[in-house]
Amino acid sequence: MAAVLGKLKKWFARKRTPRPSAVSLGPPPALLERYLRYKRLLAANSAILTTVADIQVKMGEGFLFDMHYVRQACDRLGQEVEAMVGALNGMAGGRYSGLDTARQRVAHWVAEELAGAKMQPAPLALPLREVREGLFYGGKAEKLGELTRLGLTVPAGFGVSAYAQKLFFETGGLVSFIREAIARSQIRNLESLREAGEAIQAKIMAQPLPPELSQAIAEHLAQLSSSRVAVRSSALQEDSFFSFAGQFETVLNVPRDQVEARYKEVIASQFTPRALYYCHASGFSYQELAMGVLVMEMVAVRCAGVLYTDDPRGGEGAIINAVSGLGSLAVGGVVEPDIYRVEDGRIAAQHVGEKTHMHVAAPEGGVLDVATPADLQGPCLEEDQALALAELGNRVKQHFGLPQDIEWALDAQGRFSLLQARPLRVSAKLKADYLPPRIKGAEMLLANGIIASRGAAAGPVYLLRDGALDAIPQDAVLVTPRALPEYGVVVGRVAAVVCEAGSATSHLATVLREARIPALFGAKGATAVLQPGDVVTVDAFYGNIYAGRLEELLKAPRGGDDAVRQTRAYKVLERVLKHITPLNLLDPRAANFRPDGCRTYHDITRFAHEKAMEELFQVSAGRLDEEGSRRLVSAIPLELNIIDLGGGLSPEAANLVKVRPEHLTSRPMLAYWRGVSAVGWQGPKPVDLAGFMSVVMSTATDTNITERLHEKNFAIITHDYMNLSNRLGFHFATIEAFLGAPGESYVSFTFYGGGAELPRRMRRVRFLTRVLEDLDFRVEPKEDSITARIDGYDADALDERLEVLGRLMMISKQLDMVMLSEDAVEQYYREFSQGHIPPRA
Amino acid sequence: MGRILAVDDELDMLALLKMIIEGYSDHQVTVTNNPLEASELLEKETFDLILTDLKMPGMDGLEVLAKAKQQDEEALVMVITAYGSLESAEEAMAKGAFDYITKPFRKEQILLAIDKAMRWREMVRQNKALKQRLDGN
Structure with missing residues (x-):
């Protein structure tokens, strides 16, 4: 008895001994370093996605840019991707060296594209019909080679x-x-x-x-x-x-x-x-x-000139310029040429120029400028010749798929030859691009969405709730609460995408812009307002959604300009982007989600971000001690040690060993704590004898649980981060949350253990799964454990869910004991849903 | 219809400016990638508007601006500057540039800016003519 009393005395004495005052309140350096690396990685992630979005917008919306812009953007991407990979490897002790290999590979491809195709040894000369692209003969020769092979007359x-x-x-x-x-x-x-x-x-x-x-x-x-x-x-x-x-x-x-x-x-x-x-x-x-x-x-010409298959000023029909003799005077304004406008297979207008002089081949070589003989001063072309020429132009245009500017010659026998063909820049009238911000007479269902990918499209609404991506019908308008990267697989199937959350710099937005699928993000209330099956038109020019199909919007050009698309800078950027924007790593659970599966900067970015979250989650996995932590003291008898890595506690708490909830400034911790304190410590549920025995038996046999029972509860926090490892009763939970920009914010949750026998613990897991799924978590239950995660929402929405999670943890702390039957799962689920989950907006 | 001189050492940008401006308006564009050539052109010819990049090797846009102003103190000069170097654009404005535009820009932006400059030019001309008529009376 004395021994027992002695022990008790010692125990009380230990409880009262204050902690040595010399203890450091600063965060453990290793933890802080890991967190700072994570923050650096997030900054790089954001810079990369912002730069990619900028490039896509500049390319897709008719901006004028030069090679300087292209090089600068690629340099910036290269640097940030390197920083991101470096930060991940710093967090993971160099375990992802393969990712750096992938990065170097992509960087090399990008550099090669920027440098342009290296000139390869090619035959010094080739007959025109054998000249093709890639042999470095120049555009003019390549085009004529193509026309020759097409069977058209080329000298x-x-x-x-x-x-x-x-x-x-x-x-x-x-x-x-x-x-x-x-x-x-x-x-x-x-x-x-x-x-x-x-x-x-x-x-x-x-x-x-x-x-x-x-x-x-x-x-x-x-x-x-x-x-x-x-x-x-x-x-x-x-x-x-x-x-x-x-x-x-x-x-x-x-x-x-x-x-x-x-x-x-x-x-x-x-x-x-x-x-x-x-x-x-x-x-x-x-x-x-x-x-x-x-x-x-040389062609023994009668006349020659230029044929525009389309009116370069945007008018109707083809335009032919013709001069007598060689074509060298057809453009340049020295001689007034004949002009023919051909529309719908007839001459719509004709003007015979005053062709005072002409160029002819000199006997000794070169060109002579001579007065035009009287018999050549009339119209250069007969009507049927002009029509035949326009038709010839049409064939060339159809072959190359673009309006053409063609040099032609007509010989004394009345045969046409083509001397050159190149793409013609046709100007669209600026006013034709104008689209009103609001379509008159149309019913607007939603306004002010963020334009994630410009354009307009219509289709029946398909509401996506829980990842049933395979069921999305062709050409639907996909409407979903959030913008998750794995939705990238819908590309090719959907007409447009509408998300209630998400930002224009998210992975999904990047993928949709690349595929030119119109998309609106941040369209609050879309899942409630838009009815499945109803046809809507998504206006991703102004951010609105209309009822029905609005042809006016669907016909609007998406942006961009042919002239811009023909520049070297555009073409180089288009090639470079193939190594930047495609996202092959859509699903973290897929087999290709590995460093060597990364083919683009986007893949690397996605992989590094995902793995960095895993690494950060591990911050609490190592053995934490009280060094650098403070005790959170509150009315709830929950023993919790706080490690503040920056901004998680108010300045008044700087020198306090014990802190109170009012000292908390960490946004996720505050949200979680609101939930915890709303429920409070209601004490254990009444336990039946079988439940109690089950606790004793299972704790005695599960070495993992016995070991962890000795661990303390820690919360590692910053102003926007929380990693809380928690033992409540006999189960263990880790809740991690980052509340930053929408694309970066998430809450993840792991849970396992419990005091009762396995069937009861599994019932509790089923209860938790149902609640978490209602909160839009992606849940992976496995026997008595759960991993769950939610992302793609903005910080406000996650803040709300963290509070519910706080309530859920307190309510369910010993719920396994009373999970006597499946009915209990249903009963507790109903009670919790009614009492603790706020109704949806 | 006006005459525009465009000066930019980036050949792509020059090609685009010419294509876009001539394609969407009635203005004629003379281009050069060499500010020295621009300077020579300004001595020989008159332009309704001068578009010049600011950073170019050999001679910068501010010198083109100074040259244009030296030739004609009412010359309209619009400077084109890369995003992030707004200070030099402000300096150009202080030295008499009519406007500035940062690249990359949309074609609508440059076309509207040119339109604004041309309207201003027309207004100044009309003002001058009216004043002369008044003075004559």
Whole structure:
């Protein structure tokens, strides 16, 4: 007895001994570091998704941007993805080194796309019908090659590749001569640039062609029947630099023995002061200044000109310009050409120009400007010829899928030849793009959604509640409470997506923009207002949803501009984006959710974020001690140690060993605590004898539970984070919450154990599952344990659920003891739902 | 219909400006990627509006602005600046630029800005003419 009393005395004495005052109240450095890494990772995640969203908007909505923007955006993405992977590896002790390998792989692909296709060795010359894309013969030659293969009449000829130019420049010291001439010239002195250009041109003209190139040109010339040819530039980058840096040389009516010299002249014509200024600024490279050259038989023309398959000013029909003789006077305004407008297979308008003079082939070579003989001053084309030409243009347009700007010639026998075809930029009228913010007379069902992906679409409403993604019908308007990344699988099936929560920089928004599926997020009340099966029109231009199908909206152009789409910057960005935006890692439970499954920056971002949450969850898994923690003291006899990693407690608590609930400033902790204190400690449920015995037996046999019974309860908190490991009665729960930006916020919950025998514990798990599912948690029950998680909601919605979770924990703390039958599950579920879950909005 | 000079060392941007402005309005655009050439053009020709990038190698947009103002103190200059370098745009405004626009921008933005500048130019012209008529009376 004395021994017992002695023990009791000792115990009481221990209880009263205050903690040593020297104890540190600062958070444990390892914990703090892990949390700070997580925050860095979140910042990178947000920067990446914001940058991706910006790129998609700039590309999809007709913005004018240049390569500077493209490079800057890619650099920023590369840096942030690296930071994100670094932060994850920092949290996980380098366990995800494979992710860095994936990152390096993607970064390499992006860099390659930015650098552009490297010029590969190609045949020095090829007959036109064999010239195709990817061989570096330039756009003009490639298009004519295509038309030849299509069976259209193109003068016989051959292309000389850009690779041949490279070969030419690399022989006889041309490259170093050009580099030195550029370096010597003064960027601030136009005259100096001009002189350097002239020196380079003279050097090119003086340099003999390499023998193999000379031979290739001679061999191909021998295949042609005409004694005269045209030598024309065929630039690799027709639509950027070359389109306005000045017309490059086109030399008409060249005798065969002068082809080499004219070839060099065309090549040399690139070195204008403008080009040299450009080379000065960005360095001389073959990629920028490489061109193919086209050699074609001269056509014995009667007349020639330009055909626009569509009116470039946006009017109706095709437009033909025609001049007598060679086509070199058809544009440029020196001679007034004939103009024909062809609409619906008839001549809608015709104007015969005053063609005072014309270009003809000179007997000695070159072009002569002569007075137009009287018999050629009338209309160049008969009506049926104009119609036939327009029809020819139509074939070319249909083949390439875009309006075309075509150079043509008509010979003395009345046969048309095509000399060039390139995409025509047709201007849409600016006013035609205008769409009113509100459609008159239409019933608006919802307004002010966030535009996650621009556009408009209509379809029947499909309400998605619990992940039944397979059941979504084709072309439905998907309406869902939140924007989860795994919904990305609906791409290709749905017409539009409406989410009540979510932000424009979420994973799902990125995926939908990529697939050009109109989407509205943050459309509060959508799941209540929109009725399943009802046809609605989603206006993701202004953020509204209308009843019925509104053709006016559906016809509206989604944005973007053909002119912009033809620039180099756009094309490069389009290629680069293939390594950035697609999301292959949709489902964390899928087999490909691994570092080596990451094919894009988006995959890496998603993977790193998911794994970082897992790593953070582990903060409480290690052995925590009281060092750096304070006791939370309240009316509820719940022993809880608080570790504040920053902003979780008010400044007044800075030096307190014991803190009170009013010191809490952590948003998730406050929400949870509201729930805990609303229920209070109602004491254990009345336990029957069988229940009690079951506790004794199960605790005695489950070593895991006996070990954990000695652990203390800890809450690691910051102003927006909480990781609370909790023992209530005989079960263990970990509740983790991050209440930040919508795409980052989540609550996760694990629960296992209990005092009663397994069937009763399993019943409690079933009870919890039902409640948690009602709260929109994704729940994975397994025997007597549960993992559950909710994300895709904004912080306010999660705050509310944390409070309910607090109530749920207190109510269910010893509920397993009384779970005598399945009826009890139903009864307690009903009681809890009615008493503690706020009705839905 | 007005004459516009566009100066930008980024060739893509120049190509786009020309395409968009000529495609959607009646204005004619002369382009150069070299501010020195721009300076030479300003001596030889007159433009209703000058669009210039601010950061270019060799000579910056502020010098183009100064040159334009030297040639014609009422010259309308709109500067184009990359997002994040608003200070230099403000400096340009202080030195007499009519307006500025940050890139990337939508075609509607540049077209409206040009429209505004052209209207202003027209108003100044009419004002001048009225004043001359009044002075004459």
